[in-house]
Amino acid sequence: MNRDDFRAGLRGGFPVMLSASPFGALFGALAVDNGFSVADAVFMSATVYAGASQMVGIELFGNNVQPWLVVLSVFAVNFRHVLYSASIAKHIRHFTLIQKLLAFFLLVDPQYAETEQRGERGLPVTFSWYLGFGLVIYFPWILNTLIGALFGQLIGDPKAIGLDVLLPIYFLGLVLGFRKRDRFLPVVATSAVASVAAMHFVGSPWHVSIGALAGILLAAVLPPEHRLRQGPAPVEKEA
Amino acid sequence: MDAQHLNLIYLIVAAALATFATRFGGYVLITQLKRIPPRLEAALNAVPAAVLTTLVAPAFVYGGFDVAAAMLVAFAIGLRFATLRMLLVGWVAVMVIRHVIL
Numbered sequence: 001m002n003r004d005d006f007r008a009g010l011r012g013g014f015p016v017m018l019s020a021s022p023f024g025a026l027f028g029a030l031a032v033d034n035g036f037s038v039a040d041a042v043f044m045s046a047t048v049y050a051g052a053s054q055m056v057g058i059e060l061f062g063n064n065v066q067p068w069l070v071v072l073s074v075f076a077v078n079f080r081h082v083l084y085s086a087s088i089a090k091h092i093r094h095f096t097l098i099q100k101l102l103a104f105f106l107l108v109d110p111q112y113a114e115t116e117q118r119g120e121r122g123l124p125v126t127f128s129w130y131l132g133f134g135l136v137i138y139f140p141w142i143l144n145t146l147i148g149a150l151f152g153q154l155i156g157d158p159k160a161i162g163l164d165v166l167l168p169i170y171f172l173g174l175v176l177g178f179r180k181r182d183r184f185l186p187v188v189a190t191s192a193v194a195s196v197a198a199m200h201f202v203g204s205p206w207h208v209s210i211g212a213l214a215g216i217l218l219a220a221v222l223p224p225e226h227r228l229r230q231g232p233a234p235v236e237k238e239a
Numbered sequence: 240m241d242a243q244h245l246n247l248i249y250l251i252v253a254a255a256l257a258t259f260a261t262r263f264g265g266y267v268l269i270t271q272l273k274r275i276p277p278r279l280e281a282a283l284n285a286v287p288a289a290v291l292t293t294l295v296a297p298a299f300v301y302g303g304f305d306v307a308a309a310m311l312v313a314f315a316i317g318l319r320f321a322t323l324r325m326l327l328v329g330w331v332a333v334m335v336i337r338h339v340i341l
Contacts (some may be wrong), residue, residue, distance in 0.1 A: 022323060040247060047255035057254050059294060067250050075257040076286045086265030104262040162333045165306050168298035169313040169329040173292050173322035176314075178288040183281065191289040193297035199297040208293045215289030220282040 002128040008133020016110040017137045023051050024141045028148025030055065030167060033158045034062030038149040043147035049138065052174050053077040059167055065205035073208065076173075084112040091119035092130070099127045102196065108135030183219050191215030305341070309333035 024045065031041035036058060048054050053074040060070045083105055092103055092115075110136055119125050158164050180182060195211025202210065251270050299312075313329030 014283055019323070022326075026326075036247070037244075040244075040251065043248070044251045044254070046260050047251060050258050051254075052259060053254070056290075056294065057250075061247070061250065067246070067253070070250060071253045071257050073255040073263060073290055076290045078258045078261040079283060079286055081258070081261035082265040082268065084265060085262050086269035089266045089269050100266070101263070101267075103286070104266065105259060107262045162330050162337065165302075165309045165329055165333045166326055168295055168302065168306065168310055170322065171294040171298075172310060172314060173317050173325045175288055175295055176293045176317045177322075178291075181284055183285060183286065184288060187285045187288050188292045191292035195293035195296050199301065207297055208290070211273045211293030211296070212290040215292065216282050216285050219285030219289070220278045222281070224277060224281065 003128055005126045005128035006132040009129040009134070010136045012114060012129075013110075013133040013136035016114075017140045020051065020110075020137060020141060021144045024144030025151070026166060026170075027051065027054050027058070028145040028150075029152030029155070029163065030148075031058045031145075032149050032152035032207050033155070033163060033187075035057040035143060036061075036149070038146065038153060041149040042142060042146050049105070049141065050073070050074075050078050050081075051141075052170075055167060055170055060205070060208065061169075062206055065208060069205065069209055073212075076212070080109075081107060081112075084109075088115050088119070091115055091125040092214030095127055095130075103127070103130055103134075104131075106138060108137065111137070182224070183222055186222065187215040187219050190218045272297040305333050308336055 027045065028038075028041050031054075032038065032043065036044070044054055044057070048057070055076050056073050057070055060073055065073075075180060085104055088107070097105055111130075114133060114187035115125055115130065118129075124171060152163075155161060155163065189213045191214055194214035195207040200205040240313045285293045295310075299307050302310075309332040312332040313325040317325040
């Protein structure tokens with residue numbers, strides 16, 4: 001372990017930690033509102049450690065969606081991480097296996113972006129730096145979940161304090177984060193119409209799978225857009 | 240621990256494993272796979288927007304006037320600013336509608 005690198009990592013991750021903190025607390029509060037205990041919420045933040053998919057998970061769980069579909073949705077929302085781990089492979093080749101496993105566990109959006117930039121600037125991506133950057137985000141994420149969950153437990157009616165609009169707006173923000181992607185508008189329009197129709201005709205949990213499938217199938221069938229993609233996929237903003 | 244709570248724990252563990260699989264999978268794939276078929280890539284690219292839209296659109300249509308209005312305001316903010324500001328403005332909007340206007 002290199003202490004200077006570790007400290008440099010801590011410093012680099014600090015602003016990320018600050019901006020992620022409200023989302024950690026929000027997750028804790030909404031998880032309790034969706035039927036999680038405080039311990040469940042903290043456990044999820046500590047093990048899954050992926051803001052957007054945690055929110056999707058509690059939303060679907062609260063709606064009694066089938067477990068396999070919840071897990072599939074978490075997988076889908078996190079799918080971009082496949083691109084991240086493929087892309088940073090070249091920078092962390094010198095890590096030991098244990099270090100690599102830990103590095104992949106901590107691989108959230110800003111961790112990916114910063115590692116990629118550091119590598120491209122020619123700075124060494126040491127395990128000490130990577131760990132410092134990751135841990136200064138990871139532990140406060142768990143702590144903020146705890147604070148939010150405890151606070152959420154004190155709340156009587158989430159509607160009276162406007163808590164119920166936060167999840168749909170949060171998801172709306174995530175959708176907007178993908179708006180530069182190919183076929184974004186047709187996919188979103190199709191999934192929107194299909195999910196609203198499915199909600200009406202089939203019922204609550206199924207609107208997710210039916211709506212999502214409609215958009216995904218459309219993307220596969222549409223002719224490719226005449227735009228060549230180069231380099232790694234852009235990092236989408238996420239909590 | 241009752242059965243339902245145990246199921247939740249299993250669910251969280253499964254979600255954690257699925258997430259770790261995505262974070263580990265790319266590394267494995269890059270060393271094995273050379274090329275992804277274009278239609279598969281297009282489909283995979285569409286997955287997050289398609290899934291997330293199903294959590295937004297029904298809330299907008301069936302959530303009531305106050306929620307829909309707050310989402311519209313947040314949408315306008317979201318075109319320029321980050322999620323945190325969207326949440327804040329959307330929250331203020333819904334509180335004003337619920338406690339001041341209605």
